[in-house]
Amino acid sequence: GAGDAAVFAARGPAGRWLIGASPELLVRRRGDIVTCHPYAGSAARHSDPAADRAAADSLAASDKDLREHAFVVDDLRDRLAPLCTELSAPARPSLMATGEMWHLATPIRGVLRDRDVTALDLAALLSPTPAVCGTPRAAAARLIEELEGPREFYAGTVGWCDAAGDGEWLVSIRCLELATDHRHIRTWAGGGIVTGSDPDAEVAETDAKFRTVRRALGVDSAP
Numbered sequence: 001g002a003g004d005a006a007v008f009a010a011r012g013p014a015g016r017w018l019i020g021a022s023p024e025l026l027v028r029r030r031g032d033i034v035t036c037h038p039y040a041g042s043a044a045r046h047s048d049p050a051a052d053r054a055a056a057d058s059l060a061a062s063d064k065d066l067r068e069h070a071f072v073v074d075d076l077r078d079r080l081a082p083l084c085t086e087l088s089a090p091a092r093p094s095l096m097a098t099g100e101m102w103h104l105a106t107p108i109r110g111v112l113r114d115r116d117v118t119a120l121d122l123a124a125l126l127s128p129t130p131a132v133c134g135t136p137r138a139a140a141a142r143l144i145e146e147l148e149g150p151r152e153f154y155a156g157t158v159g160w161c162d163a164a165g166d167g168e169w170l171v172s173i174r175c176l177e178l179a180t181d182h183r184h185i186r187t188w189a190g191g192g193i194v195t196g197s198d199p200d201a202e203v204a205e206t207d208a209k210f211r212t213v214r215r216a217l218g219v220d221s222a223p
Contacts, residue, residue, distance in 0.1 A: 005098060005212075006170050010158050012177070018153045020175025021212060023098050026157050027126055028168040029119040032112040034080065039096065039171075040072040040131040040192060041065030041104035044208035056095050056102045064196035069093050069104040071130045071194070075137075076108055079125055083117055084110035100211045119159070119167025127157040131192055132171060153177060154188035174212045187213045 005021040012018055025037040043059040046052040059065055073089060081087055093104040132155035134140025144151075154177075159169030176187040189209035191202040214220030 005174065006168075008158050008170065008175075010153075012153060015180040017178040018158060018172060018175055019178055020158075020172060021216070022158070022170040022173050022175065023096070023103065024131075024171040024173060026129070026159070026169045026171050027119065027122045029112070029117075029122060029166050031166070032115050034084065034110045034112055034122060036076050036080070036108040036126070037105055038069075038072045038076060038108070038129060038131060039103040039105050040069040040129075041093070042191070042205055042209070043102045044205060045097065045100055045102060056097075059102050059104065060095055064194060065104055066093070067196075068131075068192045068194045069106065071135050073106050073108065075130050075135060076126060080108070080110050080122075083113055083122075083125075085113050086111040098212070099215075100208055101205075115165065118161055118165035119169060120161040120165075123157050123159060123161075123167075123169035127169070127171070128155060129171070132173070132190070134192075151188065152186070155190070174209065176213050185217075 005023040007021045008019070010018045024039045025035070028035045041059060041062065042065075043055045046055055073093075077087060077089060087108070087110040089106050089108040093106045096103045096105040128137070130137070130140075133144065153172055154175065156172045157169045158172045159167060161167030176185045178185055187210065189206045191197075191205045193202065211220050
């Protein structure tokens, strides 16, 4: 289920489409107010209520996931701080639920110093976040180029910006690319690797993230 995710469809080159339901707000600008809501640190949900609650509680107490989340929040705050007269975020993340996953999430709110800075400017400044790229950004991006195939639209950003500079941009996760023939698709999922990550757990988390697209396509029978 998409839950509170923002559903999008964006035309790409050569007649391809990027279609998805992203739960993660990269940045929103309304006047001089800027808002981010990063997600980092995740756990698969369960159909059994007790197991689902246990997974949420375990995530909220996980040192590894809290550190992973802090990398992202700190990076966004550091990038926004020079542009803002005020900037605030809770000291600890909250739990957010999608249909398939629990996530650690932190709302960040700022007041822009200069209203000439548009939502598109902010998206270009903040993307890619450490949640999908890593930190330090340049070194992580080089490793991604070496170790992964092309990500295409995955883990980028999709959104809009109007003539006044207001707009909203999402991290392009929980998405698929529809090919030019409108018959073939490509989809992606991933997890953040930090000190203390367990490879088997990361694979299981990544598989759970695929469920959003698989269920949308009617090819997932998991409970």
